[in-house]
Amino acid sequence: MKWMRDMARWLLATMLLVFGLGAHAAAGQNDYVLGAGDQIRIFVYQNQDLQLDARINESGTISYPLLGVVKLGGLTVSDAEKKLAAGLRDGNFLKQPQVSILVMDMKANLVSVLGQVNRPGRFALGAGAGGNKLSEILAQAGGILVNAGSDLVVVTGTRDGKPFRKEIDFPRVFMAGSGVEDIALANGDSVWVDRAPQIYIYGEVQRAGTMLLQRDMTVLQALASGGGLTLRGTQRGIRVHRRDAAGQVQVIQPDMNDKLQANDVIYVKESLF
Incomplete structure (x- = not known):
C-alpha cells in the first residue's frame, strides 16, 4: 500500500539522519551549515512527489516544488527543514508538513x-x-x-x-x-x-638515541631520560651541538639547568681519569 511505502521512506530518512548512514553522512548532521556545492535529499512525510535531490548553487539556493527558489545556504540542516516546512504550511499546501533533509555530499563548510x-x-x-x-x-x-x-x-x-x-x-x-x-x-x-620536536643524545649515557623534546626540558632532564651517565661519563664532558639561524653548528658547554631546543645534539665525553 502507498501509505506503507511512504512510511518506510520516512523511517529510512529518519534513520539516516539520526545514525549518519548516508553517503558522507556524519554524526551531528543536523548542526551542519549548508553551503554552495552541498548535495541534499529532501523528504516530506507521506508526500513522495515532494522528494527532491538538489545541489545548492553558488547563491545558496535551490528550486523546490510549490515554493520555487528557496535560500538554504547559511542555515543548519535543522533550520532548513523548518524553513521548508513553514513554506509548505504557510502556502496552504500541507497542513502539518514533516520535512527531513539528508546531506548526501558535503562540499561546503x-x-x-x-x-x-x-x-x-x-x-x-x-x-x-x-x-x-x-x-x-x-x-x-x-x-x-x-x-x-x-x-x-x-x-x-x-x-x-x-x-x-x-x-x-x-x-x-x-x-x-x-x-x-x-x-x-x-x-x-x-x-x-x-x-613533535626531537633531540639526540649519544656518548657515555645509558640509553643513547633520539627522544622527544618535552616542554621546557633541561639538559639534566634529558640526561635522566637517557638513563644517566655511564661509569665512564663525566658531567664536565657534556656538550650541546646546536644549529644557529645561519645553519652553522655551535658547540655549547651547557649548565645542567639550561633549556634545550629542537634538534639539539647532546654529546657526553668519556672521563680521562
Whole structure:
C-alpha cells in the first residue's frame, strides 16, 4: 500500500539522519551549515512527489516544488527543514508538513586536518556553540597523536579575502590566563600538526638515541631520560651541538639547568681519569 511505502521512506530518512548512514553522512548532521556545492535529499512525510535531490548553487539556493527558489545556504540542516516546512504550511499546501533533509555530499563548510592526528581528513564545521572551534575539529580528528604530534598547531586559510596563517600553542588554550585563543575555523581552513620536536643524545649515557623534546626540558632532564651517565661519563664532558639561524653548528658547554631546543645534539665525553 502507498501509505506503507511512504512510511518506510520516512523511517529510512529518519534513520539516516539520526545514525549518519548516508553517503558522507556524519554524526551531528543536523548542526551542519549548508553551503554552495552541498548535495541534499529532501523528504516530506507521506508526500513522495515532494522528494527532491538538489545541489545548492553558488547563491545558496535551490528550486523546490510549490515554493520555487528557496535560500538554504547559511542555515543548519535543522533550520532548513523548518524553513521548508513553514513554506509548505504557510502556502496552504500541507497542513502539518514533516520535512527531513539528508546531506548526501558535503562540499561546503569543510576544514582539512593533516599531520600527526589520529584520523586525518576533512571535517564539517558545526553551527552549535564550539562546533567550529579548533579544539572541536581536532576532537573530530581523534586528537593529536600521543608522543608523536607537536604542541604547535598551524592554521591556514583566508580571512576577508586575504591569506591567513596562525601558529597556536595548543595546550595553552586550556591554561587559565594564557591568552591563547581557541580560534574559530572557517570554510576551507587547513589545520597542520607537525611531528613533535626531537633531540639526540649519544656518548657515555645509558640509553643513547633520539627522544622527544618535552616542554621546557633541561639538559639534566634529558640526561635522566637517557638513563644517566655511564661509569665512564663525566658531567664536565657534556656538550650541546646546536644549529644557529645561519645553519652553522655551535658547540655549547651547557649548565645542567639550561633549556634545550629542537634538534639539539647532546654529546657526553668519556672521563680521562
